[in-house]
Amino acid sequence: MNLTVVGLGPGGGEDLTLRAVRALEECDLLVGYGPYLALLGEEFAHKEKLATGMRREVERCRAAVEAAMDGKRVAVVCSGDPGVYGMAGLLYEVAREYGGAEITVIPGVTAACSGAALLGAPLGADFAVISLSDLLTPWGEIEKRLEAAAGAGLVICLYNPASRGRPDHLRLACEVLLRRLPGETVCGMAKNIGRPGESCRLLTLEELKQAQADMTTTVFVGSPRTLRLGEKMVTPRGYRREG
Amino acid sequence: MNLTVVGLGPGGGEDLTLRAVRALEECDLLVGYGPYLALLGEEFAHKEKLATGMRREVERCRAAVEAAMDGKRVAVVCSGDPGVYGMAGLLYEVAREYGGAEITVIPGVTAACSGAALLGAPLGADFAVISLSDLLTPWGEIEKRLEAAAGAGLVICLYNPASRGRPDHLRLACEVLLRRLPGETVCGMAKNIGRPGESCRLLTLEELKQAQADMTTTVFVGSPRTLRLGEKMVTPRGYRREG
Numbered sequence: 097m098n099l100t101v102v103g104l105g106p107g108g109g110e111d112l113t114l115r116a117v118r119a120l121e122e123c124d125l126l127v128g129y130g131p132y133l134a135l136l137g138e139e140f141a142h143k144e145k146l147a148t149g150m151r152r153e154v155e156r157c158r159a160a161v162e163a164a165m166d167g168k169r170v171a172v173v174c175s176g177d178p179g180v181y182g183m184a185g186l187l188y189e190v191a192r193e194y195g196g197a198e199i200t201v202i203p204g205v206t207a208a209c210s211g212a213a214l215l216g217a218p219l220g221a222d223f224a225v226i227s228l229s230d231l232l233t234p235w236g237e238i239e240k241r242l243e244a245a246a247g248a249g250l251v252i253c254l255y256n257p258a259s260r261g262r263p264d265h266l267r268l269a270c271e272v273l274l275r276r277l278p279g280e281t282v283c284g285m286a287k288n289i290g291r292p293g294e295s296c297r298l299l300t301l302e303e304l305k306q307a308q309a310d311m312t313t314t315v316f317v318g319s320p321r322t323l324r325l326g327e328k329m330v331t332p333r334g335y336r337r338e339g
Numbered sequence: 340m341n342l343t344v345v346g347l348g349p350g351g352g353e354d355l356t357l358r359a360v361r362a363l364e365e366c367d368l369l370v371g372y373g374p375y376l377a378l379l380g381e382e383f384a385h386k387e388k389l390a391t392g393m394r395r396e397v398e399r400c401r402a403a404v405e406a407a408m409d410g411k412r413v414a415v416v417c418s419g420d421p422g423v424y425g426m427a428g429l430l431y432e433v434a435r436e437y438g439g440a441e442i443t444v445i446p447g448v449t450a451a452c453s454g455a456a457l458l459g460a461p462l463g464a465d466f467a468v469i470s471l472s473d474l475l476t477p478w479g480e481i482e483k484r485l486e487a488a489a490g491a492g493l494v495i496c497l498y499n500p501a502s503r504g505r506p507d508h509l510r511l512a513c514e515v516l517l518r519r520l521p522g523e524t525v526c527g528m529a530k531n532i533g534r535p536g537e538s539c540r541l542l543t544l545e546e547l548k549q550a551q552a553d554m555t556t557t558v559f560v561g562s563p564r565t566l567r568l569g570e571k572m573v574t575p576r577g578y579r580r581e582g
Contacts, residue, residue: 185463220428248487
């Protein structure tokens, strides 16, 4: 069985890895959320595609496994890295319903890394990656994680900071973080990473509380050691530095 | 000034992004830790190179900034992603000594993502990335972070789990984690990711305490929700699943 889940990196263009390009070239069928399939360049225009809508992830995995069982070489595509809030885990779970399947995961550049690269080097020391989506995790659990991470001095990267149905999550998260971190903590937002309209900006945690985020935004909350160096956000690796 | 810091991904081969390849092709001078420069393929053999030893990071950054100030197109190379325990942050800090420099960070696939891809999908839910190196962070701080992350239900990815001078760190970390997590917690180790001798294995947290790690190992400690599915380690995204 030939079933691969491929990370496209932030924009599906130049941040694709060579291994991802090869997997896309070699497959018979591309499966994915419509807008991610649309990120792929002209050179994949002729490929057979199966696009499914948002929140149709289980359906997408079943279709992929079934096509692979029928002998097709199937590539399931995800934005960023398929293992970070992506399809890899669900694909393993769904494959079990079919008696298991050998799955190849091709990693990609996740938004924590691509957003950090735009902002400077916010993830230079220990960090946590936390999603603010409460579709699959209770909000109370998310608050507990935010508070623990901030209290332990970790830099925090927030995925899914807001969406149409939950415009308030970023503000609520900032209120939790402000219990542990000063208002002037250096923060950053990266938007449309690797895509048209790419932008980023620095702000304080107090300002972040009032900021507008959407589904295309990745948010970085510095630790007490994170610095603003000019227009960049940098977390030094450690406490001392050799010569 | 043309100064770029480039993430090579795990092995410098097929996990390079297209953007990283282009930056390497376009530069005049490659700067990096010797073994990372050696990861690069034949096609870069003719490039001018400046290799420095381990722990000579500040020296390496100064040489890179000075060469860029002299008009060279300089690419500083790092294994994985340059923003995750890599050279990006230090390069920004050092550039300040020279009145600042415009630096381009080209992100790469970090070991958390490439190691996860080998093991299954351990990072499918919120996670923390913590280095066990106490060269730059006091050990007490590291213990506090481990305990906070485990207590908050985060999956944990450990970088630098051991080295010649500190063979004991992984065992000590496991002892801290066992205060918060059961001994049968699903864990994984990935070794030589993307390089000759690549391997991975699953084990329990209790077994991890006795395991041998070295500088080429990345370690994953599951959350209480992480599953062992056959020979794979999978953290389901959340608590419920749509049809």
